[in-house]
């Protein structure tokens with residue numbers, strides 16, 4: 001399964017992730033706080049989700065997602081992020097009919113990126129006065145991109161410097177067991193693909209995920225064993241790798257730790273308690 005072109009993420013990430021990873025919250029304490037630092041939100045690790053349902057019409061095919069679909073996706077997030085210090089609650093949702101935006105285009109036919117979308121589409125804010133600009137709140141826009149390989153797009157936390165941006169999900173990838181939303185939320189919390197650096201820097205700067213070269217189009221759709229940068233055969237299991245839905249099922253401990261650091265330092269959101277491993 002293809003989530004989105006890895007190239008979308010390579011350039012901005014390479015630029016911002018290096019310093020991000022090397023700066024721990026502890027050793028940066030001696031520095032004076034920057035004016036841009038967001039106030040810290042302590043909500044016991046519960047992230048509020050605002051779901052902006054963009055539709056072409058009132059049918060399911062036209063993007064009119066039933067509430068149960070959104071709730072199921074949030075349940076899946078809660079399952080997949082167990083032990084990370086984060087959980088999710090569907091705080092509000094709204095339907096917004098716009099055929100161009102539903103097809104991920106602006107009226108001129110240009111692909112809309114999530115930065116543009118965040119400026120254009122805030123129906124919840126307009127209609128109900130909801131504050132969707134809080135960097136630690138998660139905005140999801142569901143759309144239907146004409147490119148069948150587009151599964152979703154998660155904005156990295158660096159992008160909140162100027163704008164609140166969130167996650168775009170293609171409705172075709174919101175079916176029952178799809179891991180795509182979980183994957184995009186990983187980007188939203190600052191995680192790279194496990195293969196973004198290929199065989200350099202452990203693939204993603206983390207030593208407990210398996211580094212590999214960018215998976216081929218065939219590999220992205222299946223769970224067949226492949227060869228990692230260490231020369232060993234492996235089946236992809238990490239949410240930030242590309243592979244079949246059946247085998248992608250976990251985050252590593254370093255990824256969870258990095259998400260907590262990023263959320264605190266960049267989105268100003270404190271993780272909740274981490275449940276002890278009772279297995």
Ligand SMILES: [Zn+2]
Nearest residue numbers: 003004183193
């Ligand atoms: Zn991705």
